[in-house]
Amino acid sequence: MNIGEAALASGVSAKMIRHYEESGLIPKASRSDAGYRTYTERDIHLLRFIRQGRVLGFSMKQISELISLWLNQSRPSSKVKELTLHHIQELDAKIQELENMKATLQNLARHCHGDTRPECPILDGLAQQ
Structure with a gap:
C-alpha cells in the first residue's frame, strides 16, 4: 500500500x-x-x-x-516492565506538577473579583517572579 x-x-x-x-x-x-x-x-x-x-x-x-x-x-519481560514503571513515575511527576498548577490558578481565580475594576490578582500573580 x-x-x-x-x-x-x-x-x-x-x-x-x-x-x-x-x-x-x-x-x-x-x-x-x-x-x-x-x-x-x-x-x-x-x-x-x-x-x-x-x-x-x-x-x-x-x-x-x-x-x-x-x-x-528472547527479551526478558522484566526490561519491558522496568521501562513501563519508569514511565509511570514520570507520569506521576507530571500529574503532581499539573495539580500544583491547577491549585495556583484556582487560588488566583478565587481572589479575582471578575468585575469592571482593573485590579486583577491573576495578572498580578503571573507577573510575580
Missing part, C-alpha cells in the same frame, strides 16, 4: 510516517518502480504500535526501546 493508505490503515499521518522513517524509528519503506513508498501489513502493525505508545505518553526514545524489545523474541 502507498503512504496515504498506510496512514489511513495505521492512524498515523503520512507526515509522521515520513518523520519516523527519517529519524530511524522505523525502517525506510520499499519503493515502487515509480519511486513511491510502499508499506506491508507488518509496517502497518509497527505504525499502530508506535501510535499506541504515543497515546500512552511514551517518548520517542522509549518507543524505540519498546520496539527493540517487541521485536526481540
